[in-house]
Amino acid sequence: MLILEVALKLPLHRTFDYLLPATMHVVTGVRVTVNFSNRRCTAIALNIKKRTDVPQEKLKQVIAVLDEQPVLNQAQLHFLHFVSQYYCHPIGDTLFTALPAVLRDGGHPDKTQIPVVRLTEKGQTLPTLRAKKQQALLFQLYEGGAIKLSELKALGFASQTIKALEAKALIIQSIEHDSDWAQNELHLGDKPRLNDQQATICSAINVQVGYRTFLIEGVTGSGKTEVYLQSLENILKAGKQALVLVPEIGLTPQTVNRFKKRFTDLPIDLWHSNLTDNERLHTWRRAEKGLSALVIGTRSAIFLPFKSLGMIIVDEEHDNSFKQQEGLRYHARDLAAFRAHQINCPLLLGTATPALETLHKAINNKYQLVTLSKRAQTQHDNQFHLVDMKGQPEQGGFSPMSLHWIEKTLNRAKQVVVFLNRRGFAPTLMCHECGWLNTCKHCSTSATYHKNMNRLVCHHCGEQDFVPRQCPDCGSTQIMPTGLGTEQLESFLTERFADIPVTRIDRDSTRRKGSLESALEDINQGGARILVGTQMLAKGHHFADVSLVVILDVDSGLYSCDFRATEQMAQLITQVAGRAGRAGEAGTVLLQTHFPEHPLLQDLINNGYGDFARYALKEREEAMLPPFAHLAIIRAEATNINTVLQFLSDLVPATPYPGIQLLGPIPAPLERIAGKFRYQLHIHAQQRTVLRNYLSQLARYISTHESANRVRWSIDVDPMDS
Ligand code: ADP
Numbered sequence: 001m002l003i004l005e006v007a008l009k010l011p012l013h014r015t016f017d018y019l020l021p022a023t024m025h026v027v028t029g030v031r032v033t034v035n036f037s038n039r040r041c042t043a044i045a046l047n048i049k050k051r052t053d054v055p056q057e058k059l060k061q062v063i064a065v066l067d068e069q070p071v072l073n074q075a076q077l078h079f080l081h082f083v084s085q086y087y088c089h090p091i092g093d094t095l096f097t098a099l100p101a102v103l104r105d106g107g108h109p110d111k112t113q114i115p116v117v118r119l120t121e122k123g124q125t126l127p128t129l130r131a132k133k134q135q136a137l138l139f140q141l142y143e144g145g146a147i148k149l150s151e152l153k154a155l156g157f158a159s160q161t162i163k164a165l166e167a168k169a170l171i172i173q174s175i176e177h178d179s180d181w182a183q184n185e186l187h188l189g190d191k192p193r194l195n196d197q198q199a200t201i202c203s204a205i206n207v208q209v210g211y212r213t214f215l216i217e218g219v220t221g222s223g224k225t226e227v228y229l230q231s232l233e234n235i236l237k238a239g240k241q242a243l244v245l246v247p248e249i250g251l252t253p254q255t256v257n258r259f260k261k262r263f264t265d266l267p268i269d270l271w272h273s274n275l276t277d278n279e280r281l282h283t284w285r286r287a288e289k290g291l292s293a294l295v296i297g298t299r300s301a302i303f304l305p306f307k308s309l310g311m312i313i314v315d316e317e318h319d320n321s322f323k324q325q326e327g328l329r330y331h332a333r334d335l336a337a338f339r340a341h342q343i344n345c346p347l348l349l350g351t352a353t354p355a356l357e358t359l360h361k362a363i364n365n366k367y368q369l370v371t372l373s374k375r376a377q378t379q380h381d382n383q384f385h386l387v388d389m390k391g392q393p394e395q396g397g398f399s400p401m402s403l404h405w406i407e408k409t410l411n412r413a414k415q416v417v418v419f420l421n422r423r424g425f426a427p428t429l430m431c432h433e434c435g436w437l438n439t440c441k442h443c444s445t446s447a448t449y450h451k452n453m454n455r456l457v458c459h460h461c462g463e464q465d466f467v468p469r470q471c472p473d474c475g476s477t478q479i480m481p482t483g484l485g486t487e488q489l490e491s492f493l494t495e496r497f498a499d500i501p502v503t504r505i506d507r508d509s510t511r512r513k514g515s516l517e518s519a520l521e522d523i524n525q526g527g528a529r530i531l532v533g534t535q536m537l538a539k540g541h542h543f544a545d546v547s548l549v550v551i552l553d554v555d556s557g558l559y560s561c562d563f564r565a566t567e568q569m570a571q572l573i574t575q576v577a578g579r580a581g582r583a584g585e586a587g588t589v590l591l592q593t594h595f596p597e598h599p600l601l602q603d604l605i606n607n608g609y610g611d612f613a614r615y616a617l618k619e620r621e622e623a624m625l626p627p628f629a630h631l632a633i634i635r636a637e638a639t640n641i642n643t644v645l646q647f648l649s650d651l652v653p654a655t656p657y658p659g660i661q662l663l664g665p666i667p668a669p670l671e672r673i674a675g676k677f678r679y680q681l682h683i684h685a686q687q688r689t690v691l692r693n694y695l696s697q698l699a700r701y702i703s704t705h706e707s708a709n710r711v712r713w714s715i716d717v718d719p720m721d722s
């Protein structure tokens with residue numbers, strides 16, 4: 001009798017054995033159906049063996065085999081085993097997280113055909129149309145090539161527009177035909193001549209045959225994307241596939257279009273959260289069969305099974321959205337390094353503001369550091385000014401000097417960016433009589449006042465409430481919004497600069513599909529305009545006409561208990577500042593602060609992010625914080641505070657484990673969210689292997705622990721927040 005060892009989608013750090021009937025043909029990586037506690041489940045076949053420790057009478061038979069070909073090949077399984085070990089995450093859940101939903105649920109790998117929208121021959125002539133949206137759609141297809149229906153909708157095009165153009169025979173929907181792109185000669189769109197720095201970098205990358213990670217440290221607009229494009233050329237010419245990871249696709253359709261315009265004949269697929277399950281499966285299979293030349297995707301694209309991957313690029317490698325914050329808590333950039341090493345291909349990490357972890361590796365020659373120090377299209381660097389807010393009369397959150405600058409800039413018909421990383425009208429309401437503060441019923445935080453909706457909304461649990469007319473404590477009607485949000489800035493600036501259009505860009509203003517795109521379109525019309533926004537504004541957009549950036553809440557990053565706060569503040573300031581002066585003239589960046597003499601701020605604005613980051617690394621070293629030590633957090637939450645505390649206290653060993661320092665249980669930064677108490681243990685280790693061994697012991701201990709069922713718990717290796 002043969003035994004099949006399988007992985008099930010369970011939060012358990014183990015595999016399961018089943019009897020394999022002689023009639024069934026199974027290879028590693030196929031899906032099978034088995035019975036687990038009286039339920040039929042899909043499982044992944046890992047290993048066929050002759051013996052098991054499970055007693056004969058308890059062994060159950062495999063019910064069915066779902067695939068002839070593996071859905072996870074050997075290389076994928078090897079990669080995912082590493083992922084499971086590194087993040088101390090159950091193997092079954094790791095494998096199932098990597099699979100697209102259709103395969104996870106037992107669906108057929110090849111059941112889907114996804115139509116794409118493309119221009120007809122008549123459409124290629126780009127006739128002029130009166131309907132603005134229809135014209136925009138024609139341009140999109142002309143510039144970006146064939147595209148999936150759902151992606152057009154994500155870009156803000158309505159079914160109506162698409163139908164109208166179909167009726168005019170300008171576009172058609174058809175099934176994508178599989179091109180043999182790897183055999184064809186590569187035709188390229190127009191490309192600029194590289195400048196010296198770019199050329200040096202590209203030749204360093206091009207001579208690289210095997211694995212090597214390059215950190216491209218280049219200021220915004222210095223031509224990093226151009227370096228990606230020209231490095232990809234050689235890979236694609238050789239018929240190898242490539243993967244480009246980006247923080248968010250919906251936010252930057254311009255970037256995607258640049259790749260499509262350069263590699264016009266090549267099949268380029270996108271991977272992001274707006275795809276339907278079937279579309280995801282479709283892209284997964286195209287990558288696997290080698291049908292897509294290039295996949296541009298968000299973090300989970302790192303799990304795609306490429307047939308012959310020749311290069312991975314991680315754009316904006318510092319961006320926190322590469323870290324998955326629930327379930328399998330992986331970091332796509334870090335996994336990209338492992339994967340590139342495994343398949344022996346180059347990895348490019350690009351950013352203006354490297355994460356300290358990445359910079360540390362580059363300084364220690366684990367990665368090759370290459371630099372682009374000049375903007376590609378302008379000679380000018382941005383000018384930074386610190387605006388001292390101490391004792392200043394504030395108006396709508398602005399100092400008189402900032403308002404003066406804004407006015408001057410608008411008078412020159414240029415655009416202004418106002419940055420505040422807080423949406424809503426005000427973060428809290430306060431009673432003027434007794435000092436009552438509004439708090440969320442379920443969380444240890446206040447609910448944000450949204451004036452447009454006339455509601456209090458908790459940004460942590462989503463609870464919405466009416467705005468009270470009277471103070472619940474003293475009955476006074478003098479309830480005032482306290483603190484600033486983007487909605488308030490928008491309303492102040494609209495009043496103050498009456499003839500100037502104000503565009504707000506944050507999660508509230510862009511919730512409706514297509515609203516971000518039309519806002520960006522308005523902005524790119526040019527002319528005097530104010531853009532108010534949160535960090536969505538900082539992400540990769542190209543605004544040609546912005547010449548002033550005002551940053552309002554610098555101080556919150558200077559004095560935070562989170563050791564990453566200053567790094568993140570410096571990244572955000574640099575990224576937002578990068579929106580100014582993209583073309584032509586130098587931009588001006590104003591930072592409003594109560595601490596203009598703060599050494600970190602001084603360093604950042606006088607010497608730039610690169611210098612700041614190297615200094616910050618020294619501080620991390622002295623404090624023995626990552627990247628000079630390794631960190632993990634065990635988080636637990638439950639409705640009853642004692643259950644949580646008991647569970648975590650039990651994990652702290654009576655005698656210390658060599659090489660491990662434990663801190664806790666301590667409350668999470670927000671002790672209560674949605675009615676659940678949240679506590680954590682911090683685990684520090686000098687050695688990665690010590691941490692890994694310790695965590696795997698701990699995970700095994702927890703899974704036998706009876707109180708583990710009464711809390712929600714998780715292990716976060718290399719956490720990005722605490
Ligand atoms: P980054 O990705 O670093 O922000 P980009 O690659 O987007 O920079 O380049 C910024 C702008 O400069 C783009 O409009 C790009 O087309 C242009 N550009 C890049 N490299 C060159 C070059 N060598 N010659 C002329 N223009 C260039």
Ligand code: ZN
Pocket residue numbers: 431432433434435436471472473474475476
């Ligand atoms: Zn009161």
Ligand code: ZN
Pocket residue numbers: 440441442443458459460461462463673674
């Ligand atoms: Zn809440």
